[in-house]
Structure formats: structure tokens, C-alpha cells
Amino acid sequence: MTRLRYRDAGNVLGLPAARWDSAFLRTCRGERAPHTPVWLMRQAGRYMRHYRERRAGRSFLELCKDSELAAEVTVYAREWLGVDAAIIFSDILVVLEALGLPLTFAAGDGPSLTRPIDDAAAVASLGAPEQSAADLGYVCDAIRATVRALPADIPLIGFCGAPFTLASYAIEGGGSRQFARTKAFMYGQPAAWHRLMERLVDTLIPYLAAQVAAGASALQIFDSWVGCLTRADYAAYVAPHTARLAAAVPPGVPLILFGTGTSHLIDLIAASDADVVGVDHTTDLADAWRRCGGPGRVSVQGNLDPALLLGPRDRLLAQADDVLAAAGGQAGHIFNLGHGILKESEPDAVRALVEHVHAATRH
Amino acid sequence: MTRLRYRDAGNVLGLPAARWDSAFLRTCRGERAPHTPVWLMRQAGRYMRHYRERRAGRSFLELCKDSELAAEVTVYAREWLGVDAAIIFSDILVVLEALGLPLTFAAGDGPSLTRPIDDAAAVASLGAPEQSAADLGYVCDAIRATVRALPADIPLIGFCGAPFTLASYAIEGGGSRQFARTKAFMYGQPAAWHRLMERLVDTLIPYLAAQVAAGASALQIFDSWVGCLTRADYAAYVAPHTARLAAAVPPGVPLILFGTGTSHLIDLIAASDADVVGVDHTTDLADAWRRCGGPGRVSVQGNLDPALLLGPRDRLLAQADDVLAAAGGQAGHIFNLGHGILKESEPDAVRALVEHVHAATRH
Numbered sequence: 100m101t102r103l104r105y106r107d108a109g110n111v112l113g114l115p116a117a118r119w120d121s122a123f124l125r126t127c128r129g130e131r132a133p134h135t136p137v138w139l140m141r142q143a144g145r146y147m148r149h150y151r152e153r154r155a156g157r158s159f160l161e162l163c164k165d166s167e168l169a170a171e172v173t174v175y176a177r178e179w180l181g182v183d184a185a186i187i188f189s190d191i192l193v194v195l196e197a198l199g200l201p202l203t204f205a206a207g208d209g210p211s212l213t214r215p216i217d218d219a220a221a222v223a224s225l226g227a228p229e230q231s232a233a234d235l236g237y238v239c240d241a242i243r244a245t246v247r248a249l250p251a252d253i254p255l256i257g258f259c260g261a262p263f264t265l266a267s268y269a270i271e272g273g274g275s276r277q278f279a280r281t282k283a284f285m286y287g288q289p290a291a292w293h294r295l296m297e298r299l300v301d302t303l304i305p306y307l308a309a310q311v312a313a314g315a316s317a318l319q320i321f322d323s324w325v326g327c328l329t330r331a332d333y334a335a336y337v338a339p340h341t342a343r344l345a346a347a348v349p350p351g352v353p354l355i356l357f358g359t360g361t362s363h364l365i366d367l368i369a370a371s372d373a374d375v376v377g378v379d380h381t382t383d384l385a386d387a388w389r390r391c392g393g394p395g396r397v398s399v400q401g402n403l404d405p406a407l408l409l410g411p412r413d414r415l416l417a418q419a420d421d422v423l424a425a426a427g428g429q430a431g432h433i434f435n436l437g438h439g440i441l442k443e444s445e446p447d448a449v450r451a452l453v454e455h456v457h458a459a460t461r462h
Numbered sequence: 463m464t465r466l467r468y469r470d471a472g473n474v475l476g477l478p479a480a481r482w483d484s485a486f487l488r489t490c491r492g493e494r495a496p497h498t499p500v501w502l503m504r505q506a507g508r509y510m511r512h513y514r515e516r517r518a519g520r521s522f523l524e525l526c527k528d529s530e531l532a533a534e535v536t537v538y539a540r541e542w543l544g545v546d547a548a549i550i551f552s553d554i555l556v557v558l559e560a561l562g563l564p565l566t567f568a569a570g571d572g573p574s575l576t577r578p579i580d581d582a583a584a585v586a587s588l589g590a591p592e593q594s595a596a597d598l599g600y601v602c603d604a605i606r607a608t609v610r611a612l613p614a615d616i617p618l619i620g621f622c623g624a625p626f627t628l629a630s631y632a633i634e635g636g637g638s639r640q641f642a643r644t645k646a647f648m649y650g651q652p653a654a655w656h657r658l659m660e661r662l663v664d665t666l667i668p669y670l671a672a673q674v675a676a677g678a679s680a681l682q683i684f685d686s687w688v689g690c691l692t693r694a695d696y697a698a699y700v701a702p703h704t705a706r707l708a709a710a711v712p713p714g715v716p717l718i719l720f721g722t723g724t725s726h727l728i729d730l731i732a733a734s735d736a737d738v739v740g741v742d743h744t745t746d747l748a749d750a751w752r753r754c755g756g757p758g759r760v761s762v763q764g765n766l767d768p769a770l771l772l773g774p775r776d777r778l779l780a781q782a783d784d785v786l787a788a789a790g791g792q793a794g795h796i797f798n799l800g801h802g803i804l805k806e807s808e809p810d811a812v813r814a815l816v817e818h819v820h821a822a823t824r825h
Contacts, residue, residue, distance in 0.1 A: 276637070276639065277769070279772060282767070282770075285773075286770065286773025286777050287772065287773045326744060329744060332767075360689070360723050362726045380692055381690065381723065404695070409642060409650065410646060410650045418694070443642060443646070
């Protein structure tokens, strides 16, 4: 099953003209825009005072589940930064919680899943996909509230974790550096692995469709940790599942597929029919774009090192210029970081970066 | 300053013929050998019962500092596995301890440096390089004891951490995923950064020379985390320092330069005049070798995913065959993992892997 790609589908969702013609969506289609659009992964987050104030006294998950508040931090960050798109404030792991895996975020320690998946029985005991997706209605409520509050010409990006990255959290019980348990499961229990990936995709398909129905104008799939795999393993254990998810994305919505440390996989990632390939900061943007088929085939998003937001302003802006130069002024480049904004980032530096990209590319 | 490369230097150290003609050293020189030599990073470690018995009741650092015991675990692992080289049992972080940074290894938690470097004053307060290197005499004692115990045809590899990877531990105070502090220091305090890198190289040069004088027949520099950098940052902040260290390696000793996640940097790494480039498992070995100049210029080492040692035997050996196929039977390939052996590995699988590589390549 192949999906009608965004650049060929037309405005089948009947978006208002201002949004359809926004710099962000034009660029997702590979069309020229009045400036290079920019948004930043984790643009609403701890580096920002407004966010910390709204978080105060609440857990991270409580904030995710308070639809009005999630919408407020989403809209505020978009406006304060002046970026070309908003991304709904949420987390990829809410899907695992909805599937029945208890999830906590300890302060400073990252996520913890207290009942990790370790065998086929644990996979079989996961919640039913359609019902689990339906239990994430609070995300769709937040999307609806956000779209009501955003200017008409600002698209909202919905998102989910990719099946591999979600599976890795489910199996490791949290973050990992080596992904030893994940790989041992994948190699040692291949049938259970594929069943887990299928179950995740079966859940993500209605979840993404619901986000679009609620008003998301674009979707990003975060396969943040897939770069730990070899090409052979990516092809054997991951690509068919990601491709099935990508193929089920509703037409008329651009699909952005993002991972880190994927310079050895980037052409395989593009082959899943993503409309936009997310490129991290360790990967050469020009080379990656070429290997994905070039501007005639796909758009790209990236790829400034987020750590530059911790350093001096002149170096930050010079490196931003290098990213723009690597994109070569071609239509189809969305400026972004190579990964999420670090919590230590200086807010004024983040805003200066956005202004700089706009000023440097406006014609 | 350029170093006389190993393949051009000849047996200036006057090694016994059996060792000079060993499969490992021949392969470091790009010469054909009777079989593809194999050793495995962290081949003496927690996955092995003998090691766990010798560790019992001691901290990891106590084992490193007990020269006789360090030699024993080094020699035992080499012999039990039947690998073509030994690597001295030690840790890259002992150099930071010698420079005055208190170091502990908490059970299961990885290393912790309790007084991380955060400014120029902290760099200036590090110990004097020559004296710090001299304080690592216990490593050289272990090397001498190991060489006495090894068969004449088995070379011993000495090693150190590369300046970038050591600096990252010194600044982060331990392991890291994003290296945010390291990069903030690098961008924000470039003079202090370069001073830190110089101080590390000034310490590593006599440390490596002492290892060679004690009997190491090859050296590996572990730049394990350098893959987090862009090409531009590698060139600006790291390459000159690594190159100075590489250029100071005594002639007649092959230098192996290893990193992970370096598929975007591999040609720059090879340009430091390493004799052997270590390739991790996410990087395509054939492509990496080509980009480093091919077998006529450099040897390569790698690159089986260590997680395969946690899975079924047939897949492990099939993937080992794929690594050998990627090397194309060319002289100059040292078989190894793409990173260290995981502690959950099954010892019999590790030994079976070594036997398989020997059997598959013997002519």
C-alpha cells in the first residue's frame, strides 16, 4: 500500500487558504515560500519561564492531560518565538500509558515504565488498539483548543512516537544508551517483536487519524532512537512497520519522519514515503537531502545542533547560516534543530535564532 | 608534524619475529595474514565468570590498580577466547583521576567524577602532565606482567581515551547522552576548552610512550563519544588535538583510532594518520573503508553489533559473515565488535564467534 504523497494530494482537507498557503505547508509540499519556515522541537518547554510557571505544582503528565493548559503552552510558545508552526504539547509515551504500561516522569530522571515488556505474553496483555487510541482523547481536545487559538495562517503539527522508539521504551523501561534489551528481544523473540510493532502501529493509525480530525495540519513521527540499528536490522525489523504507519496517514497531511544518528539510514527512512525527512545535527544536510532523492522528491527539516543555544550568539547565528547554506536556498527546507531544545537554553537566544532565519531568507 | 605510519616504519622496536609476524600486527600493516585476526573490545569483563570471581570484594578501580590481577584477567580472557590480541585491563578514566579529579564507579551506575571541570581555573588546577602520567605506573606494571605471561606471538594492545572523550567525562562529571555541558563549555569558553585539550594531550603523550616502553605492541585511542559532534565542530575543536596525540605515538606501533556514531566523521578521523580506523556497528564497513582511503591506505577494525551476542546463535554468525563480506576478504581487516561486549552476553556465544571468524577466514 502506497500513500498519495502530500505534494500530489492537494487541499483535500479543505484548509482555509491562509493556512494552506503558509510558508510551513508550502515548504512541506516542496513549493517556494516567502521565507524559510522555522519551528523548533520542544519549543514549549522548560527553558521558557511561561512554561515553568504553568508546570509549577503539576507533574509533566498532568500538564499533558490538562487540554486547556497544554493548548495554552503550545500557543504561547509559538507566538513568543514567532515560529511558523506550532506543535501540540504532549509526549510520545502517552501511547504506552494508554496501552496499559504504568508511566512516571521522575524529576530530572526521564521517563520510567514500571512494567516493561519482556515476552510475548506481555505483548498480548497490552490494551486493545482502538480503545487505547480513544483513551488519548485529551490530546485531541488539546489540539482542538489550540487550533481555535492559533492565527489562521499557523498550522499545528500533531505527532506520535514511531513503533521502534516506542517499543524500545516499552522494553527498556525507560531511556537507554545501548538498547541491549531491545535488541535482545528483537533478535531472540522475533515473533513477539513483530507482534509488538504491529500492536503499536494498530494503535498509532487511529491516534494520528484522530489528531488530524481534531485539526492537526501536519504530523511528525519521532523515531528518535532508531539510529542505534544497522541498515540490515532497520530493513528487517522496523521499516515494514513504519511504512505501514506512514501509508495510513490521511491524505492531505504532510508526514515528517524524524530520527537522530540516522546518517547511515537516511535513504531507507525516506523510502517510507515521508513528505519531509527530519535530519539531526550530526548528519550533513546537503548529503542527506541528496541521498533521499533531493528537493524534487522530498522536503527536509533540520538541523542545527541544539547545544549551540547554550553558547555565544555569534557562533549560533553563523552555524545557522551554515545550515541555510547546506540547504542551498532550495524550496523544501524547514529550519529546525537536530533534536529538542535543551532545558538550559537561553530564551532570548532561541528567539534571536528564529528572527535570524527569517531575516536571512526573506525575499 | 606527521608521524611515520606503521606500515612504513618497519620493526624499529625489534619485536620477536613471532609477534612481528602475528596475524594482528600484519593486518595493522595492511599485509595479508593466514586468517582474519579478531579481538573484542572489553573482552575481559563482567560477562565472564573468571572476571567476576577476581572482581569479587574489590571495586573496579581496585582491580585496575592491582597490576598482577589486572594482568591475570587480561591474559585469561585472551586465552579462553582464543583471540589474536590482548588488551590491557584498565579504564580510560584513570587518566582523569591521575590529573586530580576524584573518580568513583558506583555499582551499575557507571563512572562519576565528583568535581567536574567548569571553567579555566579548574583546567589550570589539573595536575602536571608528566607527573600525572608517571602516577599511572600501575598500568605499565600490569603491561609488563601481561607481556611476560602472553605467548610470544600474541601482541598486547595498550590504550587511552581520546582528549575529546576524556574532556566530556571531566566536564559532565560522568556519562551523558546530549553532551550539553561539554558543548556549552566548548562554545562558550573556547580558550579554556583548548587549554583542557592541550593538558590532556600533554598527559596522554608520555602515558602512551610509557605503555609502549613497558611492552605494548599496539595502541588504541578510544574517542567513544566524539560522534555527537558535527563535522565543523570536530574539525575546529577536536581534530588538531587528536592529530597532535597521534603524531606523537612512537614509531613502530600501530595506532587504532576508535569512536561510535562516527559515520559522518570517519574520513576526518582517518586523516589523523591512524593506522587502523575503528568502525562502529551503525556505520557501513565497506563504505567507511572507502571513505578512509581504502585498504591501500589504512586498515579497519569492526564492526559487529555487540547486542547480537544476546540473541540466537545463527543470527550472530550470519551477521559476522556479513561483516566479513563487507570487508571483502581484503588484507587489513581486524574483526571486532562495534563497541564493547555487553555484560549480559553469553560467554559461549562470544567464544563461538571468535572460532567462527577464524574458521571462516583461514586459508
